[in-house]
Amino acid sequence: MKRVPSVLWALLVFAALYLFFDRGMAPLTKALTGTPAPLPSSLVFMYAGMAAVAILLYFSVREDRWNNFLQPVLDFLRVAAPPSPAKRLSRMAVLILIPAALGWRTYLSASATPDPPSDPPGIHFNLPNQYVSVGNPLPWTEQNIREGGILYTANCAMCHGDAQDGEGLFARAGQPKPANFRDGGTIAQLDENYLYWRIKEGGPGLPQGSIEYRSAMPVWDGVLTDDQIWKIIMFEYTNAGQKPAKR
Amino acid sequence: MPLFPLFVPSVLFVLSVLFPGPSQAETLDLGRAIYMQRCFWCHGETGHGDGPSAVGMFPRPRDFVAADYKIRSTPHGHLPTDEDLLRVISRGIPGTPMPAWVKILSQEEHHALVAYLKSLSPRFAAEKPQPLPVPDGPANPEAGKEVYRKARCFLCHGEAGRGDGELTATLNFEWGIPHSARDFTRGWTFKGGHEPHDIYLRITGGLNGTPMGPYADILTDQERWDLAHYVASLDLEPSATTEDFLVTAALIEGNLPETHDGPAWQKARMLTVPLAGQIVQSPPLRWWTPSAGACNVRALHNGHDIAFLVEWDDPTGKPEPLPDSAFLQFPAQEGSKPYFLFGDSDNPVKLWHWQAGNTAEEWTATGSANTEVRPAIFQVYPSYKEGRWRVLFRRSLSGEPSFEAGKFLPVLFSVRDGANGESGNVRATSTWLYVTVERPRSFRPWLLALAYMLGAGVVELWVLAKLKS
Numbered sequence: 001m002k003r004v005p006s007v008l009w010a011l012l013v014f015a016a017l018y019l020f021f022d023r024g025m026a027p028l029t030k031a032l033t034g035t036p037a038p039l040p041s042s043l044v045f046m047y048a049g050m051a052a053v054a055i056l057l058y059f060s061v062r063e064d065r066w067n068n069f070l071q072p073v074l075d076f077l078r079v080a081a082p083p084s085p086a087k088r089l090s091r092m093a094v095l096i097l098i099p100a101a102l103g104w105r106t107y108l109s110a111s112a113t114p115d116p117p118s119d120p121p122g123i124h125f126n127l128p129n130q131y132v133s134v135g136n137p138l139p140w141t142e143q144n145i146r147e148g149g150i151l152y153t154a155n156c157a158m159c160h161g162d163a164q165d166g167e168g169l170f171a172r173a174g175q176p177k178p179a180n181f182r183d184g185g186t187i188a189q190l191d192e193n194y195l196y197w198r199i200k201e202g203g204p205g206l207p208q209g210s211i212e213y214r215s216a217m218p219v220w221d222g223v224l225t226d227d228q229i230w231k232i233i234m235f236e237y238t239n240a241g242q243k244p245a246k247r
Numbered sequence: 248m249p250l251f252p253l254f255v256p257s258v259l260f261v262l263s264v265l266f267p268g269p270s271q272a273e274t275l276d277l278g279r280a281i282y283m284q285r286c287f288w289c290h291g292e293t294g295h296g297d298g299p300s301a302v303g304m305f306p307r308p309r310d311f312v313a314a315d316y317k318i319r320s321t322p323h324g325h326l327p328t329d330e331d332l333l334r335v336i337s338r339g340i341p342g343t344p345m346p347a348w349v350k351i352l353s354q355e356e357h358h359a360l361v362a363y364l365k366s367l368s369p370r371f372a373a374e375k376p377q378p379l380p381v382p383d384g385p386a387n388p389e390a391g392k393e394v395y396r397k398a399r400c401f402l403c404h405g406e407a408g409r410g411d412g413e414l415t416a417t418l419n420f421e422w423g424i425p426h427s428a429r430d431f432t433r434g435w436t437f438k439g440g441h442e443p444h445d446i447y448l449r450i451t452g453g454l455n456g457t458p459m460g461p462y463a464d465i466l467t468d469q470e471r472w473d474l475a476h477y478v479a480s481l482d483l484e485p486s487a488t489t490e491d492f493l494v495t496a497a498l499i500e501g502n503l504p505e506t507h508d509g510p511a512w513q514k515a516r517m518l519t520v521p522l523a524g525q526i527v528q529s530p531p532l533r534w535w536t537p538s539a540g541a542c543n544v545r546a547l548h549n550g551h552d553i554a555f556l557v558e559w560d561d562p563t564g565k566p567e568p569l570p571d572s573a574f575l576q577f578p579a580q581e582g583s584k585p586y587f588l589f590g591d592s593d594n595p596v597k598l599w600h601w602q603a604g605n606t607a608e609e610w611t612a613t614g615s616a617n618t619e620v621r622p623a624i625f626q627v628y629p630s631y632k633e634g635r636w637r638v639l640f641r642r643s644l645s646g647e648p649s650f651e652a653g654k655f656l657p658v659l660f661s662v663r664d665g666a667n668g669e670s671g672n673v674r675a676t677s678t679w680l681y682v683t684v685e686r687p688r689s690f691r692p693w694l695l696a697l698a699y700m701l702g703a704g705v706v707e708l709w710v711l712a713k714l715k716s
Contacts, residue, residue: 078714099703103696110692116493116655116681153288153300158526158535162288162346169344173523174678175492182351202527204586213584213594214679218527239284 278363391477411634
């Protein structure tokens, strides 16, 4: 059996990686986290470049590999005279196709409207110092949790949803969307004091340069008492079927 | 005689004897347990629709004891079928606080809840609700349009179906019965589904306990079927999503339109921007019941000026008791990211404010309490027709802020319905979106492509020459 030339291998691997970066990230992130997060085109370009360098490195570290890799290319380009018409034609085709493809891509990217800037989606932040040693002073009793539920439905459900799925009546009117507490990626990874901070200070309490300017999460300090906030937190965990990370 | 219809029930019967499911009492217990965990907050301990969170809620959570259900496949005044209840629990009621439970509760739990809800009213033991037949023949939406007029649906739903009929305004503002007739142009707000099949059932059986009465005896089956297709056809605009938040001002030649119809607007893509009540400011300014749920936005530019057309549905166009108004908001300083609610002390915003009665002002704000008002340097062209405000804002591309191709400027939309008591920060608002202007057509992409192709050609020739020698 004839061996597949290394160049072909290299091209195939590169094409597969490129396709994955360009098309594969959205379904993959969707399967993993529930929300598709496709790579922006600038990152696709960068990763594809890195992949190309890695592939070339792989072939160039050993002399024999490199020769195996290069030989078919050189043979193809050099085509001994007098070349057969079929070989000449295919060489011609490749030599024309490469610049044509490059030109086509350039045209597309120069005439496309760029993507609007995107904020990092749903990341968690460092807890401000003054909250690190704060703890929940209330016991997890049924009564406390129930009172938390009443406060939650009255104050938070419009956005975070009565079912705690982030699908409240107002949820669609904002970027980013309200957090989905049933999702393992939100409060299950956090602690009670982190929630306490987020509820007290809301969107404006987030660090500068994040999503603080566009988060619709209200400030609850001065609206709800501390006890009320702790009760809501206990309800949130209980009803969403989650537990604080350290409990 | 085909035996099949008898065969299925008898097999089911045998199966149910061989594999008994949970007993009636177990199902009820399960239903009650879930009810107390998930539903009692709104529907109340005893099912009277008076839970601790129901205070101030409109529409009120259903009273399961009175059992006046809205979403039914049965005639007016009748109870819903089990399937009706299952469906409403799993899909929720759009536009109201009633959540969709499909992703949260299992099928078994849905069934247990239905059994429990039915146990709350003695009517279920006495009555046997039967679903109405739904036609499946061809329908003619054009004929339906005629029926719409003949049956005087417009009295409540308005000429264009935007929920702005005279009677709605009278019920709302004079009799204090705040039932808004559905806005048919917003398909996603239908409570019982937007398929002609669903609409047919709502028209035929009405919505118990609301001004929406049954038309079973007033119109023929075919008339209601045509009408249902006509109503379904009115939902022409894209539904509101948060996935898409870019307004692109399309490039046109010549003058920008001063009217809201003109062919030029066909060139601009319409974006439906969801709006929510402003609930970030401290109470009592938190606003849970805004009248507008979305606005449509389109934009055009001609190289010198930019025009935004903002449209939203408002059941009353009257200036009393408070005037309606609309805002566009932009960061005042290039590249800054001000807080979306009127900016913050370090990052001012500019607002283009229009108010019915034709006030147009430009505001600079550094927070909700700090606004400075100046005369507008933009023009506005407002109109109100058939339940919809259309306001065109026009300004030069340059200025503060300036609009440039390839640049993304944050923009926010907000409207106030005076008749709904909205003023100041009591309003419907979006958060930040982006606006960009379409690049003028140019040779640049072609030239770039050519340059790259030439470059590649030269490299190829060089390699070939090297190989030859």
